[in-house]
Amino acid sequence: MRRGRVALRAAALPKAASCVPSPSRPLAGSHESHIQSPVAASDGAPRGLRLSAPAEWQRAAARDRCGCRRRPGGVLRGAPVPAAHAAPARGAASGQAPRVGRGAARGVTDGGRRRRAREWWRGALTAALLLLLPAALRAQSSECDPGEREIRSLKFRGNHAFRGSELALRVSTTPSSFARRTFRVFGKRRCLDSDELRLDVGRLRLFYNRHGYYSAAVDTSVVASADARVRVTFLITEGPPVLVDTLRITGLDSATAPIANTSELDLRPGVVLDRTRLQAAIDSIKTRLRDNGFPRADVAASYTVYDTIAHRARVALEVIPGERARIGQIRVFDEPLTGAPRRLSDSTVLRLLSVSSGDEYSEHAIADAQRELYQSDLFRHVEVRLAPDSAQPKGDSTRVTIDVELRENFVRQVDTEVGWAVLDCFKGRAVLVDKNFLGEARRLELTAQVSKIGHAENTRFAGGNLCSSRMEQDPFSSEVNYFLNSTFRLPTLFGLRGSPAISLYSERRGEYQAFLRTTIIGGEASLTRDLRHELPLRLAYSLEYGRTDAQPALLCAVFNRCDSESRALITGSNRPLAVASAHLDRLRTDNPVNPRSGTTLRLDLRGAAKAIGSDEDQQFIKGLADGSYYRPLSPGVTFAARLRLGSVLGRNFSFGDTVGFVPPEERLYAGGAASVRGFQQNELGDLIYIAEGAPRLTTGASADTVFFEDTSGEFRRVVPVGGNSLIVANLELRFRSAIYPELIQFTTFLDGGSVWQRGGNFSNGVPALSSFSLKRLRWTPGVGVRVFTPVGPFQMNVGYNPYPRPAGAIFYDQAPDEKGFAPLYCVSPGNQIPAVLLPNGGYEQISGGSCPATYNPPQKNSFFSRLTFTFSIGPDF
Structure with a gap:
C-alpha cells in the first residue's frame, strides 16, 4: 500500500517530468546544454493573460514549477505536495463528531x-x-499509520549557499507541528515515509544542480529516540559551484541594444551558473523588447562547462528581436449572457480599452488594457492578446492585429451588509449599482448607510444592552449616523484616460467623543486616473452645506468659546465648506486583508479657502501620509511596520506660531484599535475632563459673584483635545496559530505616537509645541489575536499603557433647561473665573478667562489597571 500510494502521488504532480530526480551529470569532461526560450503557441503568438479570481494555490504553483513546495507545520498557503507523512484516513471520517x-x-x-x-x-x-x-x-x-515513527525534527547540515528553511520547502519530509512537538496533544502528527525520504534526496540534488552546484551530494541520517520518534537530518556536501567565465550576447543592433539594456542583467561573468538566473535574463530581454514594439522577440540560450576542474562555463544568448510593429486592427469578440441581447457595442469596448490602433505594440500596455476591462466589472471573462499569425495582415509585418475576447456580466447588482461594531452598535449598508446606466458603460451607484442603531434615540431595543457601554460616554452617539449618496461615473471624458464622477450626498457622521458633522446637502466632482500600474491619483472638488457640533468643553478650552452665544457661532448654523483634494494610493502587497509581503503608501491633501467657495471660518490645509511595510520572517511569522504623519494649517496657512482657527472636524486624533493601541479611541494627547459631581460654590467680593471648584476629584468622561500635528508608528509581529492557522493569528506589537498643537498656546494653559520632540512620543507594547471571518478579521488587542493621565482642565456641565440653556463651568482647582447670578437663578462664568490645566486625575497604579482593551473588525494597517 505504501508503494502504491507513492506512485499515485507522483502521477498527480503537475509537470512531473521536470521533478523526477535524475543523476547529476559527472564533470569528467566538457559538456554543453541548450535552453530554448519557450514559445507561447505554435503559430508564434504569445498567450493572452486570462484574469480571474486570484487563487493562492495557483500562485504557489507558479513560484515552484517542480511541484515540490509544501507547507511546513501547516502554515503556508498553497497547493501542497503530498508529504512524506501522508497516509489514508482510518477509523471514523474526519467529518464525524469526536x-x-x-x-x-x-x-x-x-x-x-x-x-x-x-x-x-x-x-x-x-x-x-x-x-x-x-x-x-x-x-x-x-x-500516520499504526506503528509508524513520528518525525521529531528536521535539520540540514553542510548547507552554506541556501538556508535550511529554503531547503525545507523542497522536500516532502516534514516534522510534526510545533503544537504537537511541544504539548504532545494538539496539532498535526507526521510520520516518516522511507520512500519519500529517498525521493527527497533526489529532489535536493536536482535543486542544487539547477542552481549551479553540479557536484553536490546528499545523504540522510535518521536517529531514533526512546519515545519512538525520529530526528531526520539531511547531510549535504555542496562542492564548488560552476561560475560563468564568459557571457556572449548576439543579435542586438543600435535600435534594440538600448532597449534590451543587458548591462543591468543579473547574469554576468563571475556569478554562479544558476539556471533560474539564466531564465530570468532571458525573460528580462524578451519583456523589454516586447514592451517596446517587438511583439515576436525571442531569446535562445546555451552554455558549456568547458573546465571541469576550475568549474568554469561559457554562456551564449542569441537575441531574435523580429520586426518592430504597431497595433493595426483590433477585433472584438463579445459573448452576451445566455438568452440576453448584447449590451455593449464594439465602439464602447474600444473606448474602454487603454490601447488603440496606431499605438506602438507593448505587451505591458496590452496587459493593462485587459486588467482595466476586467476591473470595470462589466465582463466575467476578459482576454486581450496578439492574434494568431493566420489573422495578421499579409505582407505587412509592421502591423499586428489584437483580439479582444469578452463574456458579458450582469449589469445590475445589489449588495447589502449588516454588522455590529464597538463604537457603532448595529449598522447596515445597501448599494445598488447599474454598470451600464443609459448605455455606453456609464455607471450609477446608489448608497444608503446607517449606524448607531440600538443606541441612538428612537432606535433603542433590549434596553440598549446589546451595544457597548463605551457609547454611553459619547454624547454624539445619541443620534443615528447616516450616509446617502448617488454617484454617476463615466468611463472616459473627451478621450482622456481617466474616470470622471459626479456625486450628491447627505450625511451625519461622528468621531468618538470629538465631534458630530451634519451635512444637509453636498456635491463632489472627481477624476481618477492611473499614473502608473496600481498607482491611481484622484482629484476632487466638493461643496457641502452643514454644521459641526463639538463638545462645549473642547470649544471652551481650545477655541476660547465658553459662553453659549460664542459657541453657537461655530455649531449653531449651517455654513458652506468647499474642499479641493488629491489622493494618491500605491498598493504593492500580496494580500489586501492579511498581507505578508509588500508595501503600501497613501497620500492625502485637502484644502479649503474662501476663494473656492468656503466660509471664512472654514479655511485650512490638511495633509496626511501613511506608509506600511510587510516582510515574512518565516513561513508562519510576518513583520509589519506602519508610519503615519499628519499636519493641519489654519486659515493663516502658516507653520509658524500663529496657526489660526482649524474646524473641529479637521483636527487630528490618535489612539484606538487602528492607531496607538495602548490608548482608547482618540485619547492620545492632551485631555479635558468632565467632573462627576456638582462643584462647590465660593462667594467672591460681592454676593452675586461666585467661583466654582471641583471637590469630588473624580471625572465622568474625557474630551479628546487632538491637535494640528500627528505622528503614529506601529511595529508588529504576526504569528499564525498552531491550531487553525488559516483562521487564527496572534500578534505582539509596539505602538508609539504623539498628537500636539503646533503654534500658540491652549486656552487651558497647556503650552503648545512649535516643533516635534521625541520625548513626546508615547510607546505602548501589547499582544493581540485576530480571527478571520467572512466579514473581515475580528481583532482583540491588549496594550500596556505605563503613562499617567495628563493634567488638564476640568469642567462641569449641566443638562439643558426647558429653554435649551446648558451652562458650562470651569471647576479646575485654583481657577479665578468669576460667575455671575442670572435673572433665572442660574450662574454663568464670565468669558475671557482661561480654564487652567490644574486638575490631576486619579492615576492607574496597578498593572492590570494600565491594560487597555480594544476591539475592531477589519484590518488595522
Whole structure:
C-alpha cells in the first residue's frame, strides 16, 4: 500500500517530468546544454493573460514549477505536495463528531443536579474542547499509520549557499507541528515515509544542480529516540559551484541594444551558473523588447562547462528581436449572457480599452488594457492578446492585429451588509449599482448607510444592552449616523484616460467623543486616473452645506468659546465648506486583508479657502501620509511596520506660531484599535475632563459673584483635545496559530505616537509645541489575536499603557433647561473665573478667562489597571 500510494502521488504532480530526480551529470569532461526560450503557441503568438479570481494555490504553483513546495507545520498557503507523512484516513471520517461530544451531552443531562456556576464552566470547557480536539484527533488518525515513527525534527547540515528553511520547502519530509512537538496533544502528527525520504534526496540534488552546484551530494541520517520518534537530518556536501567565465550576447543592433539594456542583467561573468538566473535574463530581454514594439522577440540560450576542474562555463544568448510593429486592427469578440441581447457595442469596448490602433505594440500596455476591462466589472471573462499569425495582415509585418475576447456580466447588482461594531452598535449598508446606466458603460451607484442603531434615540431595543457601554460616554452617539449618496461615473471624458464622477450626498457622521458633522446637502466632482500600474491619483472638488457640533468643553478650552452665544457661532448654523483634494494610493502587497509581503503608501491633501467657495471660518490645509511595510520572517511569522504623519494649517496657512482657527472636524486624533493601541479611541494627547459631581460654590467680593471648584476629584468622561500635528508608528509581529492557522493569528506589537498643537498656546494653559520632540512620543507594547471571518478579521488587542493621565482642565456641565440653556463651568482647582447670578437663578462664568490645566486625575497604579482593551473588525494597517 505504501508503494502504491507513492506512485499515485507522483502521477498527480503537475509537470512531473521536470521533478523526477535524475543523476547529476559527472564533470569528467566538457559538456554543453541548450535552453530554448519557450514559445507561447505554435503559430508564434504569445498567450493572452486570462484574469480571474486570484487563487493562492495557483500562485504557489507558479513560484515552484517542480511541484515540490509544501507547507511546513501547516502554515503556508498553497497547493501542497503530498508529504512524506501522508497516509489514508482510518477509523471514523474526519467529518464525524469526536467522542467528547457524547460526553458533553451527558454532562448537560446531569447538570441539573449541580450548581449553575459549575454548569457554566463545564459548558465553556466543553465548547473549547469541541473546538480544539477534533483537529488534533483527525490529524492523529489521518497523518500516520499504526506503528509508524513520528518525525521529531528536521535539520540540514553542510548547507552554506541556501538556508535550511529554503531547503525545507523542497522536500516532502516534514516534522510534526510545533503544537504537537511541544504539548504532545494538539496539532498535526507526521510520520516518516522511507520512500519519500529517498525521493527527497533526489529532489535536493536536482535543486542544487539547477542552481549551479553540479557536484553536490546528499545523504540522510535518521536517529531514533526512546519515545519512538525520529530526528531526520539531511547531510549535504555542496562542492564548488560552476561560475560563468564568459557571457556572449548576439543579435542586438543600435535600435534594440538600448532597449534590451543587458548591462543591468543579473547574469554576468563571475556569478554562479544558476539556471533560474539564466531564465530570468532571458525573460528580462524578451519583456523589454516586447514592451517596446517587438511583439515576436525571442531569446535562445546555451552554455558549456568547458573546465571541469576550475568549474568554469561559457554562456551564449542569441537575441531574435523580429520586426518592430504597431497595433493595426483590433477585433472584438463579445459573448452576451445566455438568452440576453448584447449590451455593449464594439465602439464602447474600444473606448474602454487603454490601447488603440496606431499605438506602438507593448505587451505591458496590452496587459493593462485587459486588467482595466476586467476591473470595470462589466465582463466575467476578459482576454486581450496578439492574434494568431493566420489573422495578421499579409505582407505587412509592421502591423499586428489584437483580439479582444469578452463574456458579458450582469449589469445590475445589489449588495447589502449588516454588522455590529464597538463604537457603532448595529449598522447596515445597501448599494445598488447599474454598470451600464443609459448605455455606453456609464455607471450609477446608489448608497444608503446607517449606524448607531440600538443606541441612538428612537432606535433603542433590549434596553440598549446589546451595544457597548463605551457609547454611553459619547454624547454624539445619541443620534443615528447616516450616509446617502448617488454617484454617476463615466468611463472616459473627451478621450482622456481617466474616470470622471459626479456625486450628491447627505450625511451625519461622528468621531468618538470629538465631534458630530451634519451635512444637509453636498456635491463632489472627481477624476481618477492611473499614473502608473496600481498607482491611481484622484482629484476632487466638493461643496457641502452643514454644521459641526463639538463638545462645549473642547470649544471652551481650545477655541476660547465658553459662553453659549460664542459657541453657537461655530455649531449653531449651517455654513458652506468647499474642499479641493488629491489622493494618491500605491498598493504593492500580496494580500489586501492579511498581507505578508509588500508595501503600501497613501497620500492625502485637502484644502479649503474662501476663494473656492468656503466660509471664512472654514479655511485650512490638511495633509496626511501613511506608509506600511510587510516582510515574512518565516513561513508562519510576518513583520509589519506602519508610519503615519499628519499636519493641519489654519486659515493663516502658516507653520509658524500663529496657526489660526482649524474646524473641529479637521483636527487630528490618535489612539484606538487602528492607531496607538495602548490608548482608547482618540485619547492620545492632551485631555479635558468632565467632573462627576456638582462643584462647590465660593462667594467672591460681592454676593452675586461666585467661583466654582471641583471637590469630588473624580471625572465622568474625557474630551479628546487632538491637535494640528500627528505622528503614529506601529511595529508588529504576526504569528499564525498552531491550531487553525488559516483562521487564527496572534500578534505582539509596539505602538508609539504623539498628537500636539503646533503654534500658540491652549486656552487651558497647556503650552503648545512649535516643533516635534521625541520625548513626546508615547510607546505602548501589547499582544493581540485576530480571527478571520467572512466579514473581515475580528481583532482583540491588549496594550500596556505605563503613562499617567495628563493634567488638564476640568469642567462641569449641566443638562439643558426647558429653554435649551446648558451652562458650562470651569471647576479646575485654583481657577479665578468669576460667575455671575442670572435673572433665572442660574450662574454663568464670565468669558475671557482661561480654564487652567490644574486638575490631576486619579492615576492607574496597578498593572492590570494600565491594560487597555480594544476591539475592531477589519484590518488595522
